Amino acid sequence: MIRINPHYPKLQASYLFADIARRVSAFQQQHPDKHLIRLGIGDVTQPLPPACIAALHQATDEMANAANFRGYGPEQGYDFLRQAIATHDFQARGAQIDADEIFVSDGAKSDTGNIQEIFAQDVRVAIPDPVYPVYVDTNVMAGRTDAAVDGRYPGFVYLDSTAANGYVPALPSEPVDLIYLCFPNNPTGATATRAQLAAWVEYARQNRALILFDAAYEAFIRDPELPHSIYEIPGAREVAIEFRSYSKTAGFTGLRCAYTVVPKECMAWDDSGQPVALHALWMRRHTTKFNGVSYPVQRAAEAVYSAEGQQQVRALIDGYLDNARTIRRAFEAMGFACTGGENAPYVWIDAQRDAWAFFDLLLHRAGVVCTPGVGFGRCGQQHVRISAFNSAENVANALQRIRQALQ
Amino acid sequence: MIRINPHYPKLQASYLFADIARRVSAFQQQHPDKHLIRLGIGDVTQPLPPACIAALHQATDEMANAANFRGYGPEQGYDFLRQAIATHDFQARGAQIDADEIFVSDGAKSDTGNIQEIFAQDVRVAIPDPVYPVYVDTNVMAGRTDAAVDGRYPGFVYLDSTAANGYVPALPSEPVDLIYLCFPNNPTGATATRAQLAAWVEYARQNRALILFDAAYEAFIRDPELPHSIYEIPGAREVAIEFRSYSKTAGFTGLRCAYTVVPKECMAWDDSGQPVALHALWMRRHTTKFNGVSYPVQRAAEAVYSAEGQQQVRALIDGYLDNARTIRRAFEAMGFACTGGENAPYVWIDAQRDAWAFFDLLLHRAGVVCTPGVGFGRCGQQHVRISAFNSAENVANALQRIRQALQ
Numbered sequence: 001m002i003r004i005n006p007h008y009p010k011l012q013a014s015y016l017f018a019d020i021a022r023r024v025s026a027f028q029q030q031h032p033d034k035h036l037i038r039l040g041i042g043d044v045t046q047p048l049p050p051a052c053i054a055a056l057h058q059a060t061d062e063m064a065n066a067a068n069f070r071g072y073g074p075e076q077g078y079d080f081l082r083q084a085i086a087t088h089d090f091q092a093r094g095a096q097i098d099a100d101e102i103f104v105s106d107g108a109k110s111d112t113g114n115i116q117e118i119f120a121q122d123v124r125v126a127i128p129d130p131v132y133p134v135y136v137d138t139n140v141m142a143g144r145t146d147a148a149v150d151g152r153y154p155g156f157v158y159l160d161s162t163a164a165n166g167y168v169p170a171l172p173s174e175p176v177d178l179i180y181l182c183f184p185n186n187p188t189g190a191t192a193t194r195a196q197l198a199a200w201v202e203y204a205r206q207n208r209a210l211i212l213f214d215a216a217y218e219a220f221i222r223d224p225e226l227p228h229s230i231y232e233i234p235g236a237r238e239v240a241i242e243f244r245s246y247s248k249t250a251g252f253t254g255l256r257c258a259y260t261v262v263p264k265e266c267m268a269w270d271d272s273g274q275p276v277a278l279h280a281l282w283m284r285r286h287t288t289k290f291n292g293v294s295y296p297v298q299r300a301a302e303a304v305y306s307a308e309g310q311q312q313v314r315a316l317i318d319g320y321l322d323n324a325r326t327i328r329r330a331f332e333a334m335g336f337a338c339t340g341g342e343n344a345p346y347v348w349i350d351a352q353r354d355a356w357a358f359f360d361l362l363l364h365r366a367g368v369v370c371t372p373g374v375g376f377g378r379c380g381q382q383h384v385r386i387s388a389f390n391s392a393e394n395v396a397n398a399l400q401r402i403r404q405a406l407q
Numbered sequence: 408m409i410r411i412n413p414h415y416p417k418l419q420a421s422y423l424f425a426d427i428a429r430r431v432s433a434f435q436q437q438h439p440d441k442h443l444i445r446l447g448i449g450d451v452t453q454p455l456p457p458a459c460i461a462a463l464h465q466a467t468d469e470m471a472n473a474a475n476f477r478g479y480g481p482e483q484g485y486d487f488l489r490q491a492i493a494t495h496d497f498q499a500r501g502a503q504i505d506a507d508e509i510f511v512s513d514g515a516k517s518d519t520g521n522i523q524e525i526f527a528q529d530v531r532v533a534i535p536d537p538v539y540p541v542y543v544d545t546n547v548m549a550g551r552t553d554a555a556v557d558g559r560y561p562g563f564v565y566l567d568s569t570a571a572n573g574y575v576p577a578l579p580s581e582p583v584d585l586i587y588l589c590f591p592n593n594p595t596g597a598t599a600t601r602a603q604l605a606a607w608v609e610y611a612r613q614n615r616a617l618i619l620f621d622a623a624y625e626a627f628i629r630d631p632e633l634p635h636s637i638y639e640i641p642g643a644r645e646v647a648i649e650f651r652s653y654s655k656t657a658g659f660t661g662l663r664c665a666y667t668v669v670p671k672e673c674m675a676w677d678d679s680g681q682p683v684a685l686h687a688l689w690m691r692r693h694t695t696k697f698n699g700v701s702y703p704v705q706r707a708a709e710a711v712y713s714a715e716g717q718q719q720v721r722a723l724i725d726g727y728l729d730n731a732r733t734i735r736r737a738f739e740a741m742g743f744a745c746t747g748g749e750n751a752p753y754v755w756i757d758a759q760r761d762a763w764a765f766f767d768l769l770l771h772r773a774g775v776v777c778t779p780g781v782g783f784g785r786c787g788q789q790h791v792r793i794s795a796f797n798s799a800e801n802v803a804n805a806l807q808r809i810r811q812a813l814q
Contacts, residue, residue: 001616002584002615002617003675003676003677004526004675004676004685004688005525005527005688043479046473046476047470047471050471053470053471056463056470056703057464057467060463063454063463063661063662065454069453071661072661106663106698109696109697109698113695113696113697118411118412120412121412123409134696138696141691178409207408210409254701256698269410270410276416281411288541289517290514290517291516291517292661292663294513294662296703
């Protein structure tokens with residue numbers, strides 16, 4: 001008899017986005033003439049940079065004739081892209097990462113979801129709260145916990161991110177093996193200083209732990225003091241895997257391209273206590289279960305690193321950063337404590353009340369959709385996330401409506 | 408201490424393609440002026456159909472302005488593509504599959520590799536020999552066996568495909584839960600009749616087993632008597648998941664698009680003996696660990712179903728099928744027993760000697776690269792696979808050289 005993976009039913013049904021959709025739909029039925037402004041989902045709204053569009057057209061033309069046609073590419077990505085990544089994203093910032101340590105993929109969601117496969121089932125997992133739900137759910141599906149109790153899975157070590165610690169969690173007080181970190185953070189927009197990341201790297205080195213560092217929002221960093229990559233921290237090559245994405249950097253959410261960095265010195269241990277290079281393990285996983293990113297999309301990603309591409313991407317992100325700053329200032333002026341909105345596209349607002357109550361208030365009185373923080377974990381129970389991914393005009397209108405609604 | 412997945416080291420190192428590359432490279436160094444003809448790897452060589460090229464350009468233009476820009480799409484694929492698939496690939500052949508039973512993905516390699524995640528770890532797995540290595544390796548990585556003994560993993564039930572059974576394996580004589588089948592077959596090119604598939608469906612229904620049906624080469628079927636989909640067999644909706652791909656159908660190996668069909672009636676059982684719909688389980692897996700296929704690529708896949716697209720794809724495959732027939736006839740005329748080469752792009756040749764010896768002979772005496780069958784399993788020890796994915800001219804030249812070499 002064919003039986004199911006017994007861990008899947010442990011997953012808490014995520015009603016968050018379904019709940020949001022239901023409430024929004026009910027509101028729209030009651031107010032069909034009301035124009036909603038959506039500042040909820042973290043999806044980009046602005047078109048692809050012209051350099052990427054040109055690259056897509058050119059690569060498409062190459063696929064139209066046998067002389068230039070490309071079939072299967074290397075699963076890890078084409079050298080032209082891996083080399084551009086190593087040079088621009090790492091070596092230019094003094095981080096020693098080589099092209100053959102880069103694994104190009106179709107998304108940071110896939111990579112951050114799949115990476116746990118290469119570790120033992122009984123490793124102790126540390127997960128921030130609030131957090132991108134994929135880190136949690138994929139470890140549940142792999143059988144690393146039991147059914148949740150009061151919204152938290154037994155055995156996971158939750159790293160609370162609160163106003164008290166500036167939304168950068170403290171080092172764990174109990175032993176952990178696998179640590180998820182994300183800076184600039186989704187959902188809080190918080191960033192980590194060099195000293196804060198160095199403390200985590202030191203912890204991992206002392207405890208033979210491994211850091212999974214999600215830097216999908218790295219391109220939003222403008223403060224020259226903030227590290228963009230964990231490999232800017234000495235000693236990180238041995239204890240950290242980093243995830244990057246073109247989704248928010250260059251508007252690739254619909255195009256799909258990302259990458260993961262696994263330095264060659266990065267080790268885990270087998271049952272007999274021998275170190276094993278994670279680069280070889282991830283290579284095996286990546287080449288066995290994945291067949292490379294679409295060739296035209298890899299050319300579009302390469303174009304991000306051209307002189308025009310860099311300029312266009314910077315302008316694109318500057319627009320979202322202007323929105324983020326505007327949102328934060330507006331909420332602070334209304335008396336709300338906020339984090340994020342600088343060096344990040346999200347503003348995390350202490351709503352001073354139940355997250356869903358604040359969501360309903362913004363929806364019904366201002367016609368603005370946000371995301372209730374409780375969807376990201378217990379620490380978000382009194383917070384909402386507002387996203388800067390919209391036009392400046394929509395953001396200005398939304399804030400004006402919110403100001404009126406809250407007066 | 409962070410520890411590795413203890414099942415990864417059980418994987419047999421696959422030296423097949425590395426070995427081929429090494430032997431080819433050594434030969435080329437010795438004979439730098441010799442033009443090699445590659446009939447080894449199953450990768451397409453002809454350009455994308457013009458209808459797909461046009462769709463890629465148009466979708467790229469849409470991404471260039473905010474009004475038409477598309478960010479995240481549904482993880483399961485856009486409705487325009489899922490509806491076209493359901494209509495053309497299934498309903499047109501009398502198979503009742505609805506659009507919401509289709510999960511669009513980036514490749515059949517990913518899907519056939521990932522699908523095992525939704526099943527219990529101790530299900531009994533039946534795997535054909537010879538076989539596409541991904542089915543085996545992903546079950547090893549998931550911990551469903553121990554280290555291999557004499558090239559076979561303990562606990563797996565191997566379904567031998569030999570001349571004696573016409574390369575269509577017999578039903579297993581011991582109980583199994585999860586059955587991998589692939590028709591038209593990679594690597595043998597064998598096809599399964601309606602009666603043969605019906606016997607497997609009946610077996611699965613009687614034994615509460617599940618069939619994973621890989622139909623990646625379906626488009627090569629020209630014999631009107633042969634089923635294209637397992638859902639043409641009555642009763643299959645309850646016991647089969649089917650995998651399709653645009654890679655070989657429309658030359659998408661470098662573009663990346665495929666899909667998986669999970670009918671709503673398809674069940675597996677939980678530990679308390681209750682049936683669970685696999686559609687819901689795969690939906691959870693797909694939406695948690697995957698973020699959809701590139702939008703322009705989905706538009707290119709949609710174009711396959713346009714009137715011009717259908718004509719162009721048929722012409723493309725007709726070319727490869729001409730090659731396949733030519734290869735099979737040539738080898739049969741030289742006295743070799745063959746299967747495949749009709750309704751499939753591969754010819755599986757009984758070399759009447761060690762596969763590597765025959766590989767070396769074709770390489771050194773004819774300058775032709777094939778694939779030694781032993782790379783696909785023990786049953787391939789005396790076989791080679793020759794692929795039809797090349798130009799008619801190269802195939803003709805290769806066969807002439809082989810004829811001279813074997814005289």
